[in-house]
Amino acid sequence: MASSSTEDTKKPPLSTTDDVQNDVEKNRGDASSDDPYSILSERKKVCLMITASFAGLISPLSSTVYFPALTSLADAMHVSSTRINLTVMMYLIFQGIAPSFIGSFSDTHGRRPAYLVSFVIYLGANIGLALQTNYAALMVLRCLQACGSSGTIALGSAVVADVSTRAERGKYIGYASMGLTLGPALGPVIGGLIDHFCGWRWIFWFLTILSGVFLAAIALFLPETCRAVVGNGSIPAARWNRPVFSALAPTTTTTSTSKTTTPTSITSNTTPKPQRLNPLRSARLVLDKENALILTYGALLYAGMAAVLTTLTTTLATHYDFNTIQIGLCYLPMGLGSLTSRYTVGCLLDRTFRRHAHAQQLRIIRNTQQDISAFDIERARLTVAIPLAYAAALVFVAYGWVMQARVSLAGPVLTLFVGSHLLTGAFTALSTLIVDLNRGSPATAVAANNLVRCLLGAGATAGAAPVIERIGIGWMAVVMAVVWVVASPCLWGVYLWGFGEE
Structure with missing residues (x-):
């Protein structure tokens, strides 16, 4: 789907698919400017992204730290394991809905206030969870906890887009995704240890302490990066929207560098206009057919990973007779596979971008968001994503059957590591493409x-x-892999016809 130039023509508000298409194309448009895309130094960019990344740790950590304590909670609440599993499902539902509100809020009013609102909600929910004594309160507070934590993922990716260009975005994926990756790896281990030695309430007290630390760090150090508020960092944010200590804040002076503008290197560094707060904007983006194809396939990959994560505890307990600590440790290979993928796939995304840019005679200019109206960004990203998705399908079939056969633990551990590495890489490439297109x-x-x-x-x-x-788990893995392969024409359609479609 071709990127188009931003137009100033006014159109009446619409509520149809044409309006959605207009919004999507406008988001992809580029204007020209000689200013650097971001005045932040490389060191400050890295520090900023690591801060945002670890703030995003709370969402996956809050989900996975809960798994080893499910049995303890069921006993304490005097409910069945099926009803306790409903709290996991409701957490995921609200984790999907809440970012639509906080994402739109941050695009309009800035990243810092969105972070602060999210952490205040999350802190209050954790205190309530640590003190509650019945199943109804557990369910409601878990939904509130999801609302507070889930927005941090969208905000972390937005910070990356605020300060990095498309050509260098893959390089920063490793920094920006460390927290998101460490959550699934560390959560079950931490949850198992706390539940075993201190009881399930201390899981929520631990999250309360952690969220308090993050809230203080953001209030004290994190600068505003939203381009609708501060541009490339040279526009001061409102006084109320500044960190107490400006250690990470950009300097107000920058050295201007001369740039040679060619027809294939038109730049886009202007400050976008703030948008109206609209929580339904994320749902409207899904109505664009190119976005819909990419999002649907990425969601199928995530659904497969969620199925593995939620059934791993029961499978290990029944097949290997493990306790909560041993089960928690068995989640580590998946987390480590995801962590290594962030760096290898990040570098691969940048290298592929440069290769496609060279082939399409697009000159890459450092620290400059370039016009990609004549650049096939879909192929540059999907060249990485599609092979990784097919390879992940094969590895997870192997995981299902080695687990079914109850072979030595080395079999499931190795397949979980490799499968997670490949699957996270594919999902990262698709997520990067969605940000590129919008x-x-x-x-x-x-x-x-x-x-x-x-x-x-x-x-x-x-x-x-x-x-x-x-x-059985072996045939379930086969079904999961078949779904990924059968649905892969979604990506091939975008790869072949996405660029240049009106």
Whole structure:
């Protein structure tokens, strides 16, 4: 789907698909400017992204730290394991819905206030969870906890888009995704240890302390990066929207560098106009057919991962007779596979971008957001994503059958590591493409991604255990891989016809 130049023509507000298409194309448009895309130094960019990344740790950590304590909670609440699993499903549903609100809010009013609102909600929910004594309160507060934590994922990706250009975005994926990756790896281990030695309430007290630390760090150090508020960093944010200590804040002076502008190197560094607050904007992005194809396939990948994560505890307990600590440690290979993928795939994305740019005679200018109206960004990203998705399907079939055969633990551990590495890489490439195609509203684009994947993930979480009971984990893995392969024409359609379609 071709990127088009931003037009100033006024159109009456519409509520149809044409209006959605207009919004999407406007987000992809580029204007020219000689200013650098971001005045932040490389060191400050890295520090900023690491801060945002670890703020995003709370969402996956809050989800996975809960898994080893499910049995303890069921006993304490005097409910069945099926009813406790409903709290996991509801968490995923609200994790998908909430970013639509916080993403739109941050694109309009800035990243800092969105972060502060999210952490205040999250802090209050954790205090309530640590003190509650009945199942109804557990369910409601878990939904509130999801609302507070899930927005941090969209905000972290938005910060990356605020300060990095498309050509260098892959390089920063590793920094920006460390927290998101460490959450699934560390959560079950931490949850298992705390539940075993201190009881399930201390899981929520731990999250309370952690969220308090993050809230203080953001209030004290994190600068505003939203381009609708501060541009490339040279426009001061409002006094109320500045960190108490400006250690990470950009300097107000920057050295101007001369740039040679050619027809294939038109730049885009102007400050986008603030958009109206609209929580439904992320849902409207899904109506664009190119976005819909990418988001749907990414959601299917995530649903498969969610099915593996939620059934791993029960599978290990029944097949290997493990306790909560041992089960928690078995989640580490998946987390480590995701962590290594962020760096290898990040470098691969940048290298592929440069290769395609060279082939299409697009000159890459450092620290400059270039016009990609004549550049096939879809092929540059999907060249990486498609092979990784096929390879992940094969590896997870192997995981299902080695787990079914109850072979040595080395088999499941190795396949979980490799499969997670490949699957996370494919999902990272697709998420990067969604931000590339909707540059004007990065947080809203990531919220749309979160909306679709979490809703499908909730369905996979609810259905995975019954499917395994009926056909076994080996055939469940086959079904999951077949779904990924059969749905892959979604990506091939974007790869072949996405660029240049009106």
